[in-house]
Amino acid sequence: MSESRITELRVHGVGGAAPDALLGTTAHRQIWGDRIAGFYAADAEQRGRRVEAYCWGGMTSRSSTRVLWVLLFPFMLANLAGWTCSARTRADRWAFAAHRACGRLAALGITINLLLIAALGAIDIWAFQFGGRSEEGPIGRLQPGPRVVVGAAVVAAVLLVLWLLSRQARQRYEEVTPVDPDREGYPGSAAGLPDGVADPQFFNGADTVRRLGLLHVGAGLAWLALVLALVSDGAFGRALAVAAGVLLGFSIVVLALEAAGDWAVRPLVVVASLLVCASAMHAWQSDPGADLHVGNMRTAAIGTFWLIVVLVMGRLPVLVAISLLRLAGIRRGAAGAKIPRTNRRWPAAPLTVAALGVLSINIAGLGSLVTIAKSLDLPRDAVLPGLRNQLPWLILAPIAVVFVFLLVELIRYGRAANKQATRTVRAEFAGRNAAAPAPPPPGAAWRCNALPVDGICAGERDRRMQWVRSIARGRKLAGFAPDIRYLLAGLMPIVAAVLVLIPLEVKGKTLPPLKFADDLAVTVAGLIPVAGVALLRWGWGRRDARRWLGVLWDVGTFWPRSFHPFAPPCYAERAVPDLQRRIRWLNDSGHRVVLVSHSQGSVLATLALVQQPAGAPTLVTFGCPLTKLYGWAFPAYVHRELLDRVREWRNFSYASDYIGGPVGRTEVDVSLPDPASAFYVAGEPMPGLRRHTGYWSDEAMWREIDRLTAEPRPAPVPA
Template identity: 25%
Template sequence: MPAPLPGPDTRIVEMRVSGLVGTSGETLLDTVQTVDVAGDELGRVVRPADRLRRPAPGPVVPALGRSIPRTVEGYLWSGMTSGGVAKAAWALLFPFSLANVAFWMLPPVHRGRWLGGLCRGLLRIASVLLTMLLVSQVAAAVLDLVAAQCLAPGRACLTWVTPELREGPLRIGIGVALLLALVYALHRISATNWRVRPPGHPGRKGVPMRLRADPEAPGMSATHAVAALACIALLLLGGPFHVPTKIPQLIAWICTLALVLAVLLGGAIGSDTGAIARRSLLTFATLLVIYATVLAAPVDNRLPGVDNTVEGLGGSLLVVTVLFALALIPSALLARPAWRDRPRRLRPWLGGWAAAPVLALAGLLGGGFGAGLAIAVRKLLREENLALPTTYDLVTVLWGGGLGLMALLAIAGYAIAVPLRRRRRGIPPIVELMEHDEQQEQDAARAWARSAWERRHLHHLAVIVALGLCVGAIALLVVRFGFTLQPGWFTTVSAIGVFALGALAAGLLRVVYSAARSPQRSRHLGALADLVSFWPRAAHPGVPPCYALKVVPELAARVKEHLAEPGTRVVLSGLNLGSILTVLTAAQLSAELPPDERDRLGLLTAGSPLQWGYQRAFPAVLPQDSLADLFSSLDGRWRALCRGTDIFGGGVTTWRHQTSNGHLLGEGYLPEGKWGALETTPDDAGVLILGGDHWVPDPLRAPDGRSRWAPGVLKHTEYLADPEWDNAVAMAAGLGRPKTLGEQGSLFGDLPRPR
């Protein structure tokens, strides 16, 4: 039903949600200063402030022939993803985060549920192996490269180390202590949680547009910690393929292998054995590491188990990844009927198979970062004759070739494909509808060409790189170990890979250091953390805590507080990634609010990656039917500001756009439910309102002197400077679209209807 008619006490509360890291309260609310009015140090609710730092009212909204009072609030959640050394160091866990993201990319399978269980089990096994691979590579650098080789008696490496530390097992013991501290840190990371669950509304499993914390996360955390400890013990005992000849070592070796198999099986099942069993396993694994440390003895200043352990874990991860990719094919095919009839641009990426290359990329990045770390450590030690695991030669060759592949794709895309698209298509007809100046049309056309190409093909480039690296890894293993060949070009490509991996490790550590000192200095790192930290822990516990589990309930609670006042209408407005949070919040509120309060709720998104990115990458979480139901439950009070020049954002509620005789045609969600054909024409400001999407001109029209103006092609910035923002707020509040101040507009009379 439509929103109730406004009365004299009608006011609008606009709740703005920030997007990526680095957004200040002043930028979010478009004001000179703000003051906190609610929240905590992690999730702050701010309002504009006057000169005495008191909450001040926001600008009025012209609607229905009068000025409607507006209160503007902002929710800042960047404190959960940036600031401090610990949060900056989360960037080092990016491979783990990718494996966790892959879990949420799995297609929804309603038939053949055992296939879904198989895919989830293989994904969890791969996550455990990824943890073990990273720990083994760090152990190779600490125990073998530094402790066993660099600190060997009589070696001129780190000469400031006293001879007492170089003699006996003390150097190995210190290295093991550092590794135990690393495992403890990873275990503690998995215990960090921002989750806030309102009483009476527990999360439900398998419900679209509802994120849910995994109740088995404590068991998963213990599983990975035990696996990491077992990996250290196995490396000290000679590796998985070397059977010790002495009885004490043999007993420890058998126990360690049994522990590894147990944690892999437990990881696949995903069950929690309980607090007592978790503590017992952790204690047993720690004692195994201590026992193996006492028994460890370097041979010729090398730990003999390093190569076997790293190779075995890398090979196992490769096999499990291939099995996961194969198991995902029938799972994606079974889910295909759900989206077979939809437009190509609304179908899941790779037909629902995108989780496979994401997992492969996680493994490749994990292996590459470990190798790069060892290479960087050797460079810092200035001892080029220190031996690295033999497989690192293949890793450097692989990443050298991968760097070349990425360079070729970048050249083909940005130097060839984008200019060709621009030249072939000229000025898009939709740009001609919105812009009125020839130079503005040229500027907009260039930005449209690049942004449209990136939205359509960036995921293709990522898939090509991931699959290319996977094929290259398999080919290198066959050539190196199957035919025992080492072509001459290996040396050149390996040198490129050494440079790339060393730069990767050193650069990432440098970025982490900079971000720890000043979060504002590393927006790219924060943006990356924001994207991967959006999802709850499901496949890997060693990832940053999910901020959405805190933001969505707190936003919903704040909205309910405002809606308790009968004359208040609340508009949830989110910019870029904040739009996903507002959509999830609106979906939760639509299911919980009584009809009279739901009719006073509206939604506004700007620069949202919902349709081209999240909806296609995570089809089980954001299915099109659920989004259509949300649009219908809000009765069209879901408005979306869109720019064709915006690389990150795009259309949200409409698709299949085309122009004909000065009209913009397309399909989109309808207030009465589902979706259908839509049609519109530009208004005097060049804005095209098609369904819930407001396609705004970029660059902006000439300034009118009544509001703030921003010059140039704005792309993903300055949505608040667009005059259409206030118009969209009024429509989201159910007050119709203002025409001119003093002239009453109709209530949703301008919504295009099906033809």
């Protein structure tokens, strides 16, 4: 049993890590938590202190079912879009409230977008068109009206499954109570808390997810009732359509109100359910038409399309109006507020990310519709022409943008090893080599220099120069991550083009696309569902594959589901309270805690301490993306003022780390050389870059941690 009163608590980063790897030994036991996320303690001390590990990878990548979260990718983007608020917008009370409302409405637009695709596939293509041509099977024996109702039942089932998944995830993650459960609850979402991430209730989003989930179900059912009423037509059908439209509008208004209570949410779902049943009964007895498509389905699809446009793009006129009021002197706005600065600005980030969610769901959805129609041997016009003719824009144009972006980044990477950069690298490592003491015999005889020095042959010089260039390129590559904003901005014209072309298509004013482009787009669209199934199969059967996919969820599902309830669950809702409770237990047991965290784990650890009262442990982070990525993408919530709340902190970073970096505090940041020197042992490879994953084996960092734990703690600052 360990006797040390210093406990080193390790937290892994993206992709997860087994306790054996995190603790560096197989001799350990689980002391807290469960199979999804738990704490493990090594049986023997290491470097003179107890060692524990918090393994939270089971929340994102360990289970086979996590791979199904790929299907929720557009919803994840919709939720992230709300968190990419600028610091200036947050400082303006009106603009910030409008931003949150628009974020929730955009998330609803993406949900309705999915339901529209499901309706086109289930009601129009499968139930009406295929069922009308085939006399075999249960669907072929039904009349057109009942077939439409059966297709609508499939759409309702999709919505119900999404709600059930959200409810199950909420019970597993969001229902975990925070460390201070007796604190008076905040009526709104975590996104609107006055103290932001520092508020102890920030990761307490159960009520928000439950309320938003019911609102999305109510709005989705109201929309489905509207579609059924339009399809069934007739006087009673028109009355049902008006009622469904009013109910849908009411649900949109309630959703815009952040703190809408159960008094409005639950009755909305009940009324929407009754209205769907009434519309289904009327559609069962109706004749939806004898044309290729269900009667009025084109009208319903185009109307829904414009509703989605208004919900997703509505933030533009709202925020412009608020800005004009501020310029006109009617309101002051954020003029007197202290606004944190960011090194890399990303204008229109919420709109860009939300538009990317719409683009992704329509690319995958339209590809699925084309595949379904081809598999059922239906004609080319089985998919509504107003949507079908957008395939080249939705499929080929994004591929071209991605290709151009990667080409530009590749050119920048190649040009990074210019003379100035290589000269800087050579001077740096030459100075480091000169300061390094000579090793004792026989080490000196085996030590080689990777730098291109005088007196070597041309071939050896080229090999050593290649090593220098690799370091220069590695450092350049480390700054490429925020360039993703250029790729996303490049996709925005595609969204705008589709918004223009679809209404023109409705009026019959567009020229037919080039046959080559159209055929290629159809082929690629057919491959998208196949690739999706292959991806799911790959991740389902292989744990290492799920770890790669889990990297996406580690980053994209960190934030609470304050905007889209059907997004993958927020693991921080459980991980942060887990860390806080364990730290408090160790403090109460008389242990000094040193919290050692890597990559995404450093985000969890830092924000856990930001909310922690007096007695917080010493924090050690490495590969920390708080400033480099989070401060850039989410400046309203992660900024210097927040990070200044952590007192005892050391943050280690490499210049070649493409994810982590300094946090901007001189007394905190420690830059580690990468590689440590240009010397290497003869016969072994030249020193390689550690980049983002080499911290755990860096002895220089661990010596600094040893020194830090040996220092006496500073006296606490009075509250």
